[in-house]
Amino acid sequence: MNSNEYVFLMDCADFAEAQVIKSFLLSHGLHPRVRDEQTRGVAPHLGQVLGKLTLEIPEHEYMDASLALESKERPSLKLVSTTPLEETQAIAKRSLLNAVLGCVLVPILCNLMSMSMGYRVLKQEVPLSKYSRNKLLLAIVFNSVAFFFWLTIGPKFIFK
Structure with a gap:
């Protein structure tokens, strides 16, 4: 050739x-x-x-x-978040606390608040820090347990 x-x-x-x-x-x-x-x-x-x-x-x-x-064409990772990391991590922590309160004290209302705070963290913190990710995963677990308990088993105890 x-x-x-x-x-x-x-x-x-x-x-x-x-x-x-x-x-x-x-x-x-x-x-x-x-x-x-x-x-x-x-x-x-x-x-x-x-x-x-x-x-x-x-x-x-x-x-x-x-x-x-x-x-x-090298890709570059850019931090999109405009909110300070400490603020979103604090929201993630409050989301977890609301999820736990939703399991114990104020059902459904605290869980809905927890979910809305979790959404705010996911929307504002990109990429998601390890701290926020762990708090939000725990909040999801507690919210799932609370919704399951209060929407299936809870009415049986309340209306006895």
């Missing part, structure tokens, strides 16, 4: 995307080409007949091009 032969690098969604990627690779000193670029530039109505836009690169530049494209 000749070292100047072009090999497939990627398919592009449209002509504009192909031009942007080609320009990016050219800026890195590489020599990409868009298959049928001349035809598409002169006769864009033939785009459907020609099929997908294929970006090609000389075989000896393939690894450099792949690495350049991958370096632009």
Whole structure:
């Protein structure tokens, strides 16, 4: 195989995307080409007949091009929460306390409050801290037990 032969690098969604990627690779000193670029530039109505836009690169530049494209697509984790972590953790702790109170003292009402606080924590704290996650999991367990007891067994004791 000749070292100047072009090999497939990627398919592009449209002509504009192909031009942007080609320009990016050219800026890195590489020599990409868009298959049928001349035809598409002169006769864009033939785009459907020609099929997908294929970006090609000389075989000896393939690894450099792949690495350049991958370096632009590195995912980054961003903290989305605007609420201070201490505040959401305090809400998670109150959610657990309300769940426990719902099992013992004020059924249903405390459990509903606990669930709404848990929802607030899940909505505000992204990603969820280990502390909040543990408190919310315990609150779910207590809420489940309380709802089961007060909605199935509780009425038998109350209305005897």
